[in-house]
Amino acid sequence: MEQPLDGVKVLELGSLIAGPFAGRLFGDFGAEVIKVEPPKVGDPLRKWRMLKDDTSLWWYVQSRNKKCITLNLRTKEGSEIIKKLAKKVDIIIENFKPGTLEKWGIGYEDLKKINPRIIMVRISGYGQYGPYSSKPGFGSIGEAMGGIRYLSGYPDLPPVRTGISIGDSIAAIYAVMSAMMALYHRDIKGGEGQYIDVALYEAIFSLMESMVPEYDQFKFIRERSGNTLPGIAPSNIYLCKDNKYVAIGANGDSIFVRLTEAMDRVDLSENDEYKSNDGRAKHMKYLDEQIEKWTKTLNIEDALKILDKYHVPAGKIYNV
Numbered sequence: 001m002e003q004p005l006d007g008v009k010v011l012e013l014g015s016l017i018a019g020p021f022a023g024r025l026f027g028d029f030g031a032e033v034i035k036v037e038p039p040k041v042g043d044p045l046r047k048w049r050m051l052k053d054d055t056s057l058w059w060y061v062q063s064r065n066k067k068c069i070t071l072n073l074r075t076k077e078g079s080e081i082i083k084k085l086a087k088k089v090d091i092i093i094e095n096f097k098p099g100t101l102e103k104w105g106i107g108y109e110d111l112k113k114i115n116p117r118i119i120m121v122r123i124s125g126y127g128q129y130g131p132y133s134s135k136p137g138f139g140s141i142g143e144a145m146g147g148i149r150y151l152s153g154y155p156d157l158p159p160v161r162t163g164i165s166i167g168d169s170i171a172a173i174y175a176v177m178s179a180m181m182a183l184y185h186r187d188i189k190g191g192e193g194q195y196i197d198v199a200l201y202e203a204i205f206s207l208m209e210s211m212v213p214e215y216d217q218f219k220f221i222r223e224r225s226g227n228t229l230p231g232i233a234p235s236n237i238y239l240c241k242d243n244k245y246v247a248i249g250a251n252g253d254s255i256f257v258r259l260t261e262a263m264d265r266v267d268l269s270e271n272d273e274y275k276s277n278d279g280r281a282k283h284m285k286y287l288d289e290q291i292e293k294w295t296k297t298l299n300i301e302d303a304l305k306i307l308d309k310y311h312v313p314a315g316k317i318y319n320v
Contacts, residue, residue, distance in 0.1 A: 003030020008183070009089040012036065012066065013073070013082075015043045017139060017168035018123045018200065019095035020062045022175040026091070027065030034085065035066040042070070079106050086111040086118060091179050095123040098133045108195040119182045120195040121175045127199035137200050139167035146204025147211065154226045171203040232277060233284040234259075237317065238295040246295055246303050249313040251277060262310040263294045 008031040012023035020035070020043065027033040037043045046059045071078040083106065086092065092111065094101060101107040108120045122128055125137010140161065143149045148167075153160040178196040185191040214220045222230055229235045234256070237245040250259040253276055260269040268290065273279040280287060295303050300316060307314040 005029040005031040008032070008091070010034070010091045010093065011082075011085050011089045012093045013101075014093055014095035014123065016045050016048075016095075017062075017165050018171050018175070019093045020045065021169055021172035022093050022121060022123070022179075023066060024062050024064065025172065025176045026093075026179075031091075033066040034089070035063060035068045036073070036082075037068060037070050039070040039072055073101075073104050073106070079104050082106045083111065083114055086114050089115075090117070090119060090183065092118060092120045093123070093175065093179075094120070097136060098122075098124050098128045112193065115193070117186060117193040119179055119186065119193050121179050121198065122195060123171050123175050123198045123200070125200050127202070128197045139165040139169075139171075139200060142167040142171065142200025142204050145201040147208045148204050151222060151224055153224045155224045157224075159224065167200050167204050170207065171198050171200045174198050174203050174206075228284060228288070231281045233280040234287045234291055236288050236291075238288070238292040240295050240298055240300040240303055242299045244300040245317055246300050246307075247315050247317060248291065248295075248307065250291075251280075253277065255312060256280065258310045259291070259307075259312045262306050262312055263291070265290065265294070 005026060008026070010023060010026045010031045010033045012019060012033055012035045014020055014023070015037070023033045023035060035043075043059065043063075045062060046055050048056050049058050050056070052060075071081055073079060073082065086106075102110070108118075108122075111118050111120065124133070125142060126132035126135060140149075143161065143166065144159075146167065149159045149161065151159075152162060175196065175198045178198065182194050182196060186193055211222050214222065227237050229251070232251045235249045235251045237247050240246055248259070250256045256274070257266075257269040260266050268274055268287070273283070274287070298306070304314055304316070
């Protein structure tokens with residue numbers, strides 16, 4: 001079966017998460033991805049989390065659909081091989097500290113002379129330029145500085161992380177999307193190659209919804225809110241009779257009506273104050289209490305059957 005990116009060649013120089021995650025996405029859609037690892041030790045991800053046959057299972061996930069080679073990029077021989085490969089590839093992915101590839105003679109300007117059509121995707125903590133560009137960056141720090149860490153958790157507890165390296169993954173998705181735009185610009189619009197500058201903290205910051213205009217207009221600082229969505233109701237998890245939680249998203253006006261029908265509480269949706277979200281948001285706590293009062297009378301499977309019958313978005317909270 002032909003893949004969308006058949007014929008596209010990608011050279012992956014990154015390690016750990018953000019760069020290799022971007023390479024994985026290219027590989028998933030049929031691009032030929034050549035992953036470069038340092039000799040003897042390989043990508044540090046090979047030793048992260050659970051190991052099988054002395055290699056991380058996460059590494060296998062991240063490295064699927066790739067061809068792996070080892071090169072010492074600090075040596076002249078290594079940089080010369082990269083230059084030879086650069087003549088033949090469309091996209092280069094790297095997530096070294098800014099300036100590292102330039103120090104080795106294989107930065108964008110160096111490789112552009114060899115292949116003017118090259119597209120280089122650069123992922124770093126704070127971008128290639130600016131006052132923080134020389135600081136080391138990591139996904140967790142990008143999450144902290146981009147705003148998502150401050151919002152994660154409950155208001156009476158310290159900020160928490162999501163449990164996965166979401167900062168690296170979001171940056172990688174932006175990197176791939178941007179590279180595809182550059183590929184379109186080059187091959188369809190007749191443009192030149194270019195480099196893409198993705199910062200971890202900016203990728204996270206882009207997810208922060210309307211927090212900046214809310215602060216600008218009202219000096220409002222959004223805080224941690226546990227399982228609720230601030231200003232959007234009802235959307236929460238609710239305890240059932242068998243001590244399991246059901247997630248319900250009924251924050252759409254028509255969905256809320258269907259939820260009240262499922263609960264046999266149409267008096268709630270007939271209340272003018274609850275007909276639109278701005279009114280429901282003012283009474284979020286009360287509505288959540290009424291919904292959980294209903295879910296506590298049902299085992300989760302029975303609750304889901306009723307919610308499905310009334311086309312209310314709902315689901316279990318699954319572990320692996």
